Amino acid sequence: MFTIGAFARHGRVSVRMLRHYDATGLLRPAHVDPASGYRHYTAAQLARLNRIIALKDLGFTLQQVQKILSEKVTTEELRGMLRLRRAELEAAMTSTATRLAQVETRLRMIESEGHMPGNDVVIKSLPSVRVAELTGVAPDFDTITPVIQPLYEELFRRLQEAGIAPTGPGIAYYEDAPDGGILVHAGVEVSAPLGDDDGLRIVDLPPVEQAATIMHHGSMDAILPTVQALGRWIDANGYRSTGYPREINLECPENVDEWVTELQEPVSKP
Numbered sequence: 001m002f003t004i005g006a007f008a009r010h011g012r013v014s015v016r017m018l019r020h021y022d023a024t025g026l027l028r029p030a031h032v033d034p035a036s037g038y039r040h041y042t043a044a045q046l047a048r049l050n051r052i053i054a055l056k057d058l059g060f061t062l063q064q065v066q067k068i069l070s071e072k073v074t075t076e077e078l079r080g081m082l083r084l085r086r087a088e089l090e091a092a093m094t095s096t097a098t099r100l101a102q103v104e105t106r107l108r109m110i111e112s113e114g115h116m117p118g119n120d121v122v123i124k125s126l127p128s129v130r131v132a133e134l135t136g137v138a139p140d141f142d143t144i145t146p147v148i149q150p151l152y153e154e155l156f157r158r159l160q161e162a163g164i165a166p167t168g169p170g171i172a173y174y175e176d177a178p179d180g181g182i183l184v185h186a187g188v189e190v191s192a193p194l195g196d197d198d199g200l201r202i203v204d205l206p207p208v209e210q211a212a213t214i215m216h217h218g219s220m221d222a223i224l225p226t227v228q229a230l231g232r233w234i235d236a237n238g239y240r241s242t243g244y245p246r247e248i249n250l251e252c253p254e255n256v257d258e259w260v261t262e263l264q265e266p267v268s269k270p
Contacts, residue, residue: 006241007041010231012141043235121233126208133187151186170249219256239267
């Protein structure tokens, strides 16, 4: 089972939102510790979460989502709702294109329910690695892309000015921001002295004793199925997630659909 924080990471929602869904009855935890009150979820509950998010992004109120889920709407009916909403969104501002992609990803996850993921997961240890990085804050998982892309552009510009050449792949990793949101670290492996120059930090990422790793092929905007496949594997094999996965950019050609990224999620055995 997942803690509420680990389940939030794999569902790409906030802990606050999960608590709200619990309070409204949309998504109850699988288990609540009677002594501590801590909420725990199972990987199987990602299916219901995907439906909630997809319907909410289609413009339904939470009350309407509750009614639709209680009536067990089929995947094809959900697709019909998406087509109607898509016609409205395409007539709106171009900024809605990102939301359309997110809805489509959630629907693909719904369609693939019951199928075993074809991705190979490998457990391995991670050595310490030195990176140069810039950081920023994204309000939520849906807005990471517009935050991290400018960070990487600025990072490589500043490294070039400083005469520092990357010695390895890009490494992105995430933390919970102190005042909410997601703290985004856009980094790249380097061989340079530790330091902090006006926000450009050179730091050593600590080693990780055990990490569950999986390869993602394609755009980072379509990474959700891989993230959830990794989460299901971790849960099914008796591991516990202990943090956000690192994203190692192994291949980044001009066509983002040909990118290869390794997710490295720290895990432990209970």
